[in-house]
Amino acid sequence: MYALLFSEPALDRDVVRVATREGIFSSPLVRACARGDREAIRGLLIGFWPFVQAFERAIDQRxxxxxxxxxxxxFGQSRVKAFFGEAREAVREMKDEEGSxxxxxxAGAEELGIDLNAGDYPVFGAVEELIRASTSADPVEFFSWLAGVEYLAEELSAYLCHAPAFTSAFPSRRWLWGEAHTAHDHHGPSHLEIDEDLARAYHPSTDPAVVAGTLAANIGRCVQLFDIAANEIAEQMAPQLQAA
Incomplete structure (x- = not known):
């Protein structure tokens, strides 16, 4: 089991969650999904699919x-020897879980008649930026970016899975991807905690304020790109939202 290297988090996670939630709630695309707008839901599932797919591959490469x-x-060789096996296993588990x-x-897209593997769907500019950032060779950027995606996935899922008009759009009346991100059944640290721990471990500074600033900037950029991507998707795939 992965044992965190730092006993205290680098960031105030409640503050980060509030900022992430504000970004999600301000998105016309996401709000329309919560209202059950079929074109918006279709846009969400198709527009962000390239990133969902690439995110698994990015972790696999690590x-x-x-x-x-x-x-x-x-940290010294003796401590790192035991830690390193745990870190690699934790990243491997993340990859497996992202694959599922x-x-x-x-499966959610298929419920709405969308075949994501067969369609020739566009990759929007901000989605491409999200993908590029998730393949960074810098472990500090990579792991803090993973943390940003975890914040986004958890807050997006919490919002939409509690929106009856959204879940009712699916024949099963469930969004299983969202449910997977609202269920906290990890034994030991969560993926979010591991991501932040590894980002901090690889950061060249030992000053908590400097580390926190770097993580906050990377996570904030991740949330900002999600918001930009959602707007691009809305403009191209759900243009009726521009008048809403």
Missing amino acids: VGHLPLRPLVER HALLWI
């Missing part, structure tokens, strides 16, 4: 390739 030297220099989440995203 499995077995976490740099060891920065951690040895900081991608299948749930596909």
